[in-house]
Amino acid sequence: MKKLFTRKLVAVLITVVMFIGGTAACGSLAGGNLLNAAATTGTASDGGKTISIATLYNVIGQETLARQYMDAHPGTTITINSFMYDYDRYLTEVPTMLMSGTADDLMEGYINYKDSRVVAYLADFNALMDADPTFDREDYYANFFEALEYKGGLYAYPFDFVYDAFAINNKLVGAAREKVDSMNALSYFDMFELFDIAGGAFPYPDYANDPLDALLYTIDSFVDLENSACDFNNARFIELIKRSKELTEPDSRSHGSLSTVTPDDEKLFSEKYLLINTLPQTYQYLLPIKEETLFSGHKPLISEQGKLLTMAPAKFCLSKQSENKDLAWDFIRFIQDPQTYADEDGNITGSFRTPSINKELFRIGLEYALLKPGTEINAAGNLVETESFFDWIAADYGWHVPGDRRERFDEVLARYDEILSMPVQDRTLVLFPQNVQDVFYATMDSYLQGLITAEQTAEELQNKISIALRE
Amino acid sequence: MKTRARSEILFLFFALPSLTGMLLFFVAPLGVSLYLAVVDNALTYRFVGFQNFKNVMESEVFRLALKNTGLFMAICVPANMLFPLFAAILLRKAGARKGLFGMFLLLPLVIPSGSMAFFWRSLFGLNGAVNGTFFPDAPVHWLNTGWSRVIITGVFIWKNAGFNIVLYLAGLALIPREYYECAALEGAGRFRQFLQITMVYIIPTSFLVFIMSVINSFKAFKEIYLIAGAYPHHSIYLLQHYIYNQFTSLDYQKLSAASYILMAITIGIVVFMFRFQRRLSENFS
Numbered sequence: 001m002k003k004l005f006t007r008k009l010v011a012v013l014i015t016v017v018m019f020i021g022g023t024a025a026c027g028s029l030a031g032g033n034l035l036n037a038a039a040t041t042g043t044a045s046d047g048g049k050t051i052s053i054a055t056l057y058n059v060i061g062q063e064t065l066a067r068q069y070m071d072a073h074p075g076t077t078i079t080i081n082s083f084m085y086d087y088d089r090y091l092t093e094v095p096t097m098l099m100s101g102t103a104d105d106l107m108e109g110y111i112n113y114k115d116s117r118v119v120a121y122l123a124d125f126n127a128l129m130d131a132d133p134t135f136d137r138e139d140y141y142a143n144f145f146e147a148l149e150y151k152g153g154l155y156a157y158p159f160d161f162v163y164d165a166f167a168i169n170n171k172l173v174g175a176a177r178e179k180v181d182s183m184n185a186l187s188y189f190d191m192f193e194l195f196d197i198a199g200g201a202f203p204y205p206d207y208a209n210d211p212l213d214a215l216l217y218t219i220d221s222f223v224d225l226e227n228s229a230c231d232f233n234n235a236r237f238i239e240l241i242k243r244s245k246e247l248t249e250p251d252s253r254s255h256g257s258l259s260t261v262t263p264d265d266e267k268l269f270s271e272k273y274l275l276i277n278t279l280p281q282t283y284q285y286l287l288p289i290k291e292e293t294l295f296s297g298h299k300p301l302i303s304e305q306g307k308l309l310t311m312a313p314a315k316f317c318l319s320k321q322s323e324n325k326d327l328a329w330d331f332i333r334f335i336q337d338p339q340t341y342a343d344e345d346g347n348i349t350g351s352f353r354t355p356s357i358n359k360e361l362f363r364i365g366l367e368y369a370l371l372k373p374g375t376e377i378n379a380a381g382n383l384v385e386t387e388s389f390f391d392w393i394a395a396d397y398g399w400h401v402p403g404d405r406r407e408r409f410d411e412v413l414a415r416y417d418e419i420l421s422m423p424v425q426d427r428t429l430v431l432f433p434q435n436v437q438d439v440f441y442a443t444m445d446s447y448l449q450g451l452i453t454a455e456q457t458a459e460e461l462q463n464k465i466s467i468a469l470r471e
Numbered sequence: 472m473k474t475r476a477r478s479e480i481l482f483l484f485f486a487l488p489s490l491t492g493m494l495l496f497f498v499a500p501l502g503v504s505l506y507l508a509v510v511d512n513a514l515t516y517r518f519v520g521f522q523n524f525k526n527v528m529e530s531e532v533f534r535l536a537l538k539n540t541g542l543f544m545a546i547c548v549p550a551n552m553l554f555p556l557f558a559a560i561l562l563r564k565a566g567a568r569k570g571l572f573g574m575f576l577l578l579p580l581v582i583p584s585g586s587m588a589f590f591w592r593s594l595f596g597l598n599g600a601v602n603g604t605f606f607p608d609a610p611v612h613w614l615n616t617g618w619s620r621v622i623i624t625g626v627f628i629w630k631n632a633g634f635n636i637v638l639y640l641a642g643l644a645l646i647p648r649e650y651y652e653c654a655a656l657e658g659a660g661r662f663r664q665f666l667q668i669t670m671v672y673i674i675p676t677s678f679l680v681f682i683m684s685v686i687n688s689f690k691a692f693k694e695i696y697l698i699a700g701a702y703p704h705h706s707i708y709l710l711q712h713y714i715y716n717q718f719t720s721l722d723y724q725k726l727s728a729a730s731y732i733l734m735a736i737t738i739g740i741v742v743f744m745f746r747f748q749r750r751l752s753e754n755f756s
Contacts, residue, residue, distance in 0.1 A: 099513050099721055117722055120512060435716065439702050451597040452612060460615050464702040470532045471716050471725075 048075035049324045051105035051331070054097075056083045056090045058108070058314065069334050076327060091434075098122075098319060105322040106331070109315035113148065113156035114225050114431045123318040124153040128329045135333070141357045144312060147424035151226055157332055158312030160356050219440055219465075220427055228469040233462040238454045245448060311427050312357070338364060363413060370409055439464045508727035523728040533729060535705065536713040543624065543709060544688040550628050551684045552677060555635035559643055560669070562636070573636075580633035587630065588697030595622055619704040623695050630694060631687055635680045642676025643669070678748045682741055689737050 055062045059082045066078035081104050083090040094111050097103040098121045112118050126149075129135050137145070144158045222237055223230045231237075318328050334340055336358045342348050348364050356362045373385045432440075440461065447457040508524065511517040527533050558576055565572050579587070594600050595613040602610035613622060646668065654664050692711030699707060701716055710733050717726035 096721060101513075117720065433720065435701065435720065442700070446597065451610070456612055456615070460612075463615070463705050467532055467535075467705060467708060468702055468716075470530065471713065471720070 048077060049327045050077040050079070051322065051324050051328050052079045052081050053316075054081045054083065054090070054094055054104040054107040056087065056108050056110055057085060059084070065335055065340070066331075068340060069331055072334075073330075078331065101321055103319045103321065105319055105324060105328050107317045107319070109156040109158075109312075109317050111317060112431055112433060113315075113317055114150040115433060116151075119150055119153065119155050121320050122155040123320045123322065123325055124155060125157045125318070126152075126154045128318075128325065129154075132329065132333075139359055141359065141362070141420045143421065143424040144310070144357045147310070147426040148312065148315070156312075156315045156317050158357055159314040159316075159335065161310045161312050162355070219432065219436070220425065223432070223436070223465065223469070225431065225469075230462065230465045230469060232465065233458045237461075238458050241444070241447060241457060242454045245454075310424055336361065362416070366413060366416070367409060370412065371405060433468065435468045436465055439468055504727040504730060507723045508731055510724070513723050523724045524732065527725055527728045527732060530725075532708075533710075533713055536708055536710045539706065539708055540689065540710045543620075543627075543691065543707075544685065546624050547627050547688045547691075548681065548684045550624070551631055551635060551688075552680050554628060555632045555680070556639050556673070556677075558632065559636050559639035560665075562640065563643055576636055577633040579630050584693050584697055587626075588694060591622070591626055591698050614699050615704045617704075617706055619699060620706045623698070623703075623707045626694055626698065627688070627691055631684070635684070638676055638680050638683075639673070642673050646672045674748070674751065678744070682744060685740055685744075686737060689733065 053062055053066070059080065062080050066080060070076055070078060083093075087110070090108075090110055094103065094107055095118055098107075098111070098118065103121070113122065126145075129137070141161075144161060145154055148154060148156050148158055219230075219232075222232050316328075316332060318325060322328055336356065338348050338358075338360050341361075341364075355365060371388055373388050378384045443452075443457055443460050443464070446452045447454065452460070507513065509518060509520060511519045511522075562569055562573055562576070582590075592599065592614075596602075597610050597612060599613075601613065611618070613619065650668050650672075651664055654668060659667070690711065691709060692715065695703060695707060695709065696712070696715070701712060701719070702708070703712070710729070714726060714729050714733070717723075717729060
């Protein structure tokens, strides 16, 4: 009897231990205690709807918009879960939270929205757009939606865009311009051709601060994420990295970007330099205006032919598990509604400076940037009005902005319509899985140090990245 | 009767800590892994049967890893048995220098993996000693060509031979010297003595060495990872790389399914070898 009792006791004990062990293991795998930033979603205690937003950078902006939304929609609650600029933590924790069912409803799009493992946990914005009768794609530069799509679904909703721009010296490029296919979207091979035709002797100021970073973007042209395939071992890629290495030799980079270029440098540019790297947020507004500057585009070394290479810095992903997708979607619409940015008198100030993919917001922002005087705090601490951007160009650089300013603005806008109607290539770095980036950096580093040849580099990348993609 | 019951309780009392540890850290995770291997993801936990196993088996990369591991094992296991056996035999005959030679052969066993990886990288890295000495003008990318398999196999044998030498030395010490003396008197040469005495009496040790080598070759990862990274040349991409990379990309389903497949293969080989050894022993007896 006692023996039986002992056996039963042991059996019960083992069962309890296993249960506790299993529960603990399940709990830790499910991520219940992995993170202290628990998401809040669903129904608030007062019966209203609640969503939370995981934010990495734009904490103040999100909080302001959330407050505005809650004021306009009583009974709703939007909480901000800030990652306080900790990019690495965000990249690590948000996908983990997503996969363990503890993610926030909306997440700033610094997660891989073109990775099937992540996408399985994200809602498709195309479905939300289609279900919303008030949403019209015509109101947006829809190419950006298409660029961010993955296997027919849109798992990151873009708000704005930037593209890197080069100014090319029209005078020096001359006849070569006619020999390249598309000046709106110069491919890296067009760029090489320009160099060759122009004698290859022109300095190439500020190609990039870090050639490795710039080259990393190029892999987008050689990696097919949808089909988990890559094609590095070919003459095109080998040529690209050889040329990039030549162009990024320290001697080839003698000047900084436009923000550091003085009027004297600008004069040098007009006489000597083939191209100059520019800041998209400022110089892009000049390019259609400045007569001797031929072309506004993106970094030519990193694009596919005929595509506008851009990234959308602000975008949201929506958790498939969110209980209030309708509220999340309504908040997204709210952010892109021009009326959201109206002041007390109903005037839209256009103080948002990042170009929006919403056409109306883009127009307002551009108008504000080019025509309206800005404000700044002077030495005495007073808020004073400054000159408009057009005036600033004229004052600092002596560039002539001919004709009526409003007419010139319309020309700029028309030029942008043309540029932004081009096919878009998404160059978001986060799309490349970390393992692919690691392999790329390590291999290219060996190449740039001269340890391996371009051919060996291509073969090694093909070998390793094809495995990384197909795992 | 009372005494027996008391001793059983006492036994359980003493066994409980390790039993609990085993349940918590081995049995329970094994159960959780099995659960994760048969659900669709760690969010909805929808039962999908063997779908994850099927996905893993259909993966080209997994099959590459499986093939490489098989090949690695086919080379490393015999080499890791023969070399230590002969080294142990020679050590027994080394006389006064036995301790010195033994120390050299056993040294890799106690070198930390990090130091070991640094040493091999400094030999076969792009700007390593081998290239610097023999190929200064056109360095060979040893770790990213077919040569990597040879290097990694060498490292594995170098690292693990010491332990097997210890096992063989213990096994050889158990063979009575009289057998050899008797055989010598009967006119048996050294080779015949080796074949009919050493080889026969070393079978239990060889079996142990074999099992350990098989398990170690399946588990070979740390050194290869430290030398060649998570994505080495495709010829040395092993099952452990596949499993580790699934872990880093948080793909619990593939990770669990692949681990179970690996475990099943290992158990299969070990069970087969136990049966084979039993039959061999029966034949000899």
